[in-house]
Amino acid sequence: MSLWVDKYRPKTLSQLSYHDSITQNLRGLSKSGDFPHLLMYGPSGSGKKTRIYCTLNEIFGSSIEKLKIDVKTFVTSSNRKLEFNVLSSPYHLEITPSDMGNNDRVVIQDLLKDVASTEQVDFSNQSSKRHRFKIVIINEADSLSRDAQAALRRTMEKYSSNIRLILVCNSISNIIAPIKSRTLLIRIPSPTPNEIGKILHNITEREQVQLSSGDVDKFYERLALASNRNLRRALLSYETLAMQSETINISSNQQLINLDWETIIKSMAKDITTSRNVSTIAKLRTTIYELLSHCIPARIILKTLLFDLVDLHHENNKLVEEVVSTGSIFDERLSLGTKSIFHLEGFIARSMVVIDKYIR
Amino acid sequence: MSMEDELDFQSSALFNSSVEQTEIETFALQSFSPSSKPPLKIKLSNGNTLRIPYKEKSNNEIFTDEIYQDTYINMDLLMKKAELHNKVKENDKKINAMKCTKNEVKSSQIWTERYRPKNFVQLCSAGNDKQYRSISLWLKRWSPIVFGEEFVQSDLVDNLGRPHHKILLVHGPTGIGKTSAVHIIAKQLGYSIQELNAANSLDALPQNDKSSTSSALKLKIINALTSNAINLKNKNKPSCLIIDEIDSLGNSNEVVKTLTDLIYSDQKAYSKKMRKEQDEKKSKKHLLLNRPIICIANDIYNYNSGKLGPNPMDKLRPISQQIQFKKPMTSTTISGAKLSGNAVKSVKDHLMYINKEEKLGLSFQDLGEIVDICDGDIRACINHIQFHRKSIKTNSIMDVQLSWFTMVDQLFKRDPQLSKDENFMRLLDKYMNGDGKSVSGNSNSFDKVIKGAFNRYLNTVYYQDDSLKNPCELSDWLHYYDQFSGFNQMDLSQYYPITSLKIWSLFSEINPNKTQSLIPNVRNLEYESNELLKTNKTIARHAVQNLPINTQIALGNKDISCEFLPYISKMFQPSISSKVKSNLNDIEKKKIEQLTKLVKDFNISLEHSKDFETGLISLKINPNWDSIVNFENHLAPVSFTSLSKQIQFNRQIVFPLITAELDRLEMIRKSANAKRPIEDEAEVKVKKVKLNGNSIDFFKGQYQEVQDQTTTEQNKTARIWVKYNEGYLNAVRKNIGWNDIWLA
Incomplete structure (x- = not known):
């Protein structure tokens, strides 16, 4: 909670600050209570994951934040043990298939079948049918092998009543066409320097960061551009700057942090x-x-x-x-x-x- | 009576009497044992003379006589005789053995075994002297508990006089003498060795039943650790468990689990002992480790033996002290400092010794090439020499079987006698069909060829024309090769030679000069960078795993090492003006507080570490990401040495502040906890009563004290929380008033 990246991460859709039209769409999606499989893509540090969690928060409430990491074990066909980490809450789980190397197909099949075959039962909320499915987030979906993607496409249709997939990746060029057609593609572009500037400004006020006098907006813009419009990086480098010196010299000839x-x-x-x-x-x-x-x-x-x-x-x-x-x-x-x-x-x-x- | 009769009688009487006489005589001889007499002559009636010699006494009889006569055994004499006898026997054996080796008839023994070093002096250093010393240092630290030596309290050993890590993990590439070194050092320090390796770790274990396998294994390991060898030779020597090839054991998972269990129980037992608890029953359960365990592995990071799942080494690494053996190589760091210049030379010396013993007549240069071919693997070198010793003598080893090394040479050489086409065709034939096929057909060795060529082409171009055309073309062909070698479905190795021929046509020259390479240490660059990469990856993974879950999500998985870690490490170098907290201004105080929070949240520990050799103390962060973040390149903004100095200087200021802050937070937490119990004291006592049942008197005694504090509450029937079975599923908390207790 102490890093700014973490501290100022929006938790709900209403806290999101840029890409308003996408936020609107996501809100509409969550209102309907049901949504298709999603494929979120865009450059890193643009807020894909944040938006996903905000949407989930909107649908399932704050219990989505009760996260834990489990180690799941699978036995492959050749009788070998396979362990990998699964991050999960009561309503969703998140996997990173690149942890598993070549065996991602087996994991995808087994895990999804496992999840899909057990129906979600929510006693507290029986009247509404909207909590009947479980979300599976697959990180770095572009690193999934062809086999694993092929295994996904059938699963997506077969178990669509119990399971919703959210694929996250940087580019969709590696994703096979059948999956693209089965998912709703949402592209999250990088925030503009201006948008990053606003976020940074907000933090400046809340954290009471001391800035030297000068053109503040120019400084934010420089910071945003130096971090390739990657919001995560911009925040990290801003925090580092703040940590390194008492007042940040924002004049344009001052060096920003270079890695x-x-x-x-x-x-x-x-x-x-x-x-x-x-x-x-x-x-x-x-x-x-x-x-x-x-x-x-x-x-x-x-x-x-x-x-x-x-x-x-x-x-x-x-x-x-x-x-x-x-x-x-x-x-x-x-x-x-x-x-x-x-x-x-x-x-x-x-x-x-x-x-x-x-x-x- | 007739005359005949009388004669007859006479003769018969004579005969009879003579027989009687001899009988008597022999009897007399036996009973009285007279001194030497001339042999008895007997004339038989038929005129023949019979000589009966006196029985001669044998040596044996004299010997026994001696014993019996003296009625006691002369032990000294016996011993001397026996010893002499043994010596003669031994000498005979030695002579025989010498004869055998000289005749070369019985040299069936593999040379790697014959020339396995017998003692420390014989060990081939191969650039690993430091490692040898660390092993013996570590083993030496056990001596207080193993041999009962007096031990000196120091921060290197725990309070029982054992090193902090109870397991030593020795790792490094194959054939550089890990096993030999460990065995010899342990032996020389007076241990008898109990070995567990891939061959015997599964022996005598029930194969099918999984649960009993691990318990049997545990028993086996514990037995090895606790029993002393009864073997005559190693009488009463303490044992030292060596687990060889731990990464390739069939049941390495179980072995590692057993080891971790052992360490865990040892820690329990240790802390118990430190607290001097007298609980006999429980301390029996936890075994205190008092014998060293050494594990030997090839690769503790990669887990490529085809098994899936987490690497068992991951669990072993944190509980063990690691010593890495390095390949012998004359390597220089990127900055140019020599690392282990004498390593290769020592290997060569070792080989030279064998060379002399076997009278092979190799020169140092030949040996150097052999070391190159075998990639620094000493065992492979010795095998190589043995296998090729005949051909070495005629100096034609390089042609008997084409090595990758020669192939690279050939690729850069053009025969001036032949035209370019003829030359090309000859090489083509050689690689496609001839002896070159052994190299080009084998993806592993061909990989070495390509790497070798890759390492050399720049020099060639540099001396040829320094144009960039050929390197560009080469990169296309390297891509071609990379594609083909990475193709899994089919074996495309028959296409490999094309790449090598291309290299030949691009770079070959008539007089390839083997001068100084443009890139220092070019041959080992890849190996070194791979090793470093493995270590760094583990560190990065470690660092991420320690983060809180939410931060993990916020950071994503991908760019940890190129974004998060560099920034974090810069955050840990704030500009702080003073070491003393009271001298800081508010902003700096705030920074320290923030950093402390980070340290707590990210499970980072700040450590002092002391270098074995130099004794320099440096401050480190654990997980230690310095090796990821800091570069020692000539292009880096700050030079490596000044950078590390700067970091150390900064840490000397920051670390104490953070630790102080951590302590302060801990105090606050404790005092916050301490405030509550005053009210809860009553509750605790209620519990005690419940437990003891009969000690109402005790309770009444306590009551007086409690009453003072709780009189007001009592009147109001203050609620008291009572916990049953705390921590279990059926735990119950219910409200009980004071009155309920009093009245009950």
Whole structure:
């Protein structure tokens, strides 16, 4: 409860501050008492989960917040034990299939069947029929294997009287078409810098954060943009700023908090631009290895590096175009392959060639 | 009577008498044992002479005579004789053995066994000296309780003189001498070794019945820990349990469970002992661990043996002290500092020793290549030498079986005699059909080829033309290879050689120079980064699991290590002006309060840790995410050393403040709890009465005191809560007034 991310997280639909039209729709959905399977997607830190929990709160009341973590055990067909964490309340449960690796199909099948075959009985509220189903939230649905998604589609229809699925993912490109057609797709875009600014301003007042005099809105905007319009990140970095110094200097030349790994990637981009030769590649390889070993996912490295390169050359449209196309090629290779170091280094070499072509 | 008759009689009489005489004589000889006499001559009636020699006394008889005559046994003499006898026998054996080894007839023994080190000095250090020392340090700490040595109270051992972690977990890659080291060190410190490994952990256990399996296992482990060896050689040596290959035991889950149970019961027993409780019955139940347990594992993070579910090592790790063995490699850190420069050399020295013993005539360079081929695995090296010793002699080992190492060499080399096409065709034939197939057909070794090539191509390009065209093309082909090798449904290994041929056509040159690599420590980069990644992942997971559920939801699962942890670690470095709380201003106080809350909510513990070697004390956060957040790269904004100094400095200020704040909160909580019981005191006493039943007198005595406090309440029939069966399902709370109790 002590982190701002947690403390100022809206609990009900009425507390939500942006994307009003989506909020309206969700409210309508919850009023009807019944709703279709949902597929929430959008960039991280845009408030997908928050909206889901707010909706559930609207439907089931505050008991949705009585959360606990269980360890469930499954026995697979080959007689092996499989344990994973399930987060649950009386009305819903939440799973993250990427915990289970290749066996997500078995888990999806077993768990959903298990949940679906037991009907919810609510003695206190017998008159209304609207509490008859249980919600299952599946996080990172885009990392579900094809098998598991195929297993989902039948389950969704068969047990639709007892169970509602809410799939959460960043992009729906990995979701198979049958599932898309069975769900209501809701896209939650990232909040605009202005919206983030309002939220930050609200916190400033409630927490009595000391800001130096200056253009406050400009500061909020800078903070929002620095965190890629990711609200979660914006809040974290704002809290860190507040923690580090008594009064936050909001003048525009003051540095915001930069994460070390981002700084490193930024200087990588500079190196790529300035010294385009083999020895740079050799130097950068050690850097990549270190980033990877510090749990920074390869695709995030590639993405950050690509955007930093684009930033450096934003006046040269042709170059940007080609660098981005190179980046997307290698992004695909990263997600298809397993040896990320090959592809990251390949991207560096290729983008050096591209920059060479336009700058010289 | 006729003459004939008389003659006849004479002869017969003569004959008879002579026979009688000899009989008598022999009898006399036996009974009186006269000294040596000439043999008795007997003339028979037919004219033949018969010689009857006196019986000679045998040595044995003399010996027994001696015994019987002296009526006591000369033990000293006997002992000496026996000893001499044994010595002769032993010498014979030794001579025989020497003969055998010299003849090379009986060298059927595997070399890895023959050259298994026998004592500490023989251990091949392989860059793990520090680890060896830590093992012996840890074992040494047991000596107070095991050998009854006097123990010195220190913060390294608990009050009974045992190390804090009762289990030592040694882990590292295969074949670098974990088992040997542990065995030797334990032996040299005077333990007899009880081993439990994959081969015998399932022995003598009922196979089918699960419940009894674990209890049998437990019994087995406890037996191993409590019994002393009766074996003559190790008489009265305390035992030390070594669980080998714990990560690949068939029943590793149960073993680990048994160990955790043991540790748990040990903690109970220990705390009981510390409190000096006399409850005999209960203390019997909890076993106090007083023998060391050492577990050996290959990989304590990955759980890839095809089993699903959580890794049993996850449970073992927190209760054990870990020592990681490292592959011998001449490695440098990214910043350039040498880590274990002599590691490879020590391995080579070890191999050289074998080389000399076996008279193989290998040079240091040959050995270096062997170490490379085997990837630092000492056991594999020795096996390699033994297997190839014949071919090594003729210096043709590299051609007998194409190793991945050679293949990489070939890929970067072009034969000047042949045209490019001919050269290509020759390699193609070699890899598709010839001896190269053994490498290119095996995805594992081919992976090494590709990695080797990947590690080398930059150097080649650098010396060739420094253009980026070829590296770009290579990246496409690496993608091709990555795709094909990751394809699970089918074995596509027959397409692998294409990648290698492409590498050849891109980078081969006539005189490949093996000069200094552009990237320092290129060969071990991947291995090291993987190891670090595994550790960091565990730390991140640990950190997340400790968070409260709501925070977990708010943070999401994905970006923990690239967003949450860096920010949190920055939050823990606030700018605080003073170490003393009273000197702080309000805002700083508030910050400390917030941080304290975070520490409490996130289950973070602040720890002092002391480095084994340098003795430096550093402040750490547990789970220790420093290794995730801090980079030691040349591109990092602040250099690693100054960053860590800065962090330490900051923590020295912040940590005491937080701990003080934690203590204060604890005090507040306690006092809040303490306020209530004054009123509840009566209740407690009611309970006591209920329990004792007969001690009304006792109650009356207490009543006087209580009455003073509760007279007013009593008059108003104050309600008293009475709890029955607290903590159980059928718990009941009901209101009872004072009067109810008095009247009843």
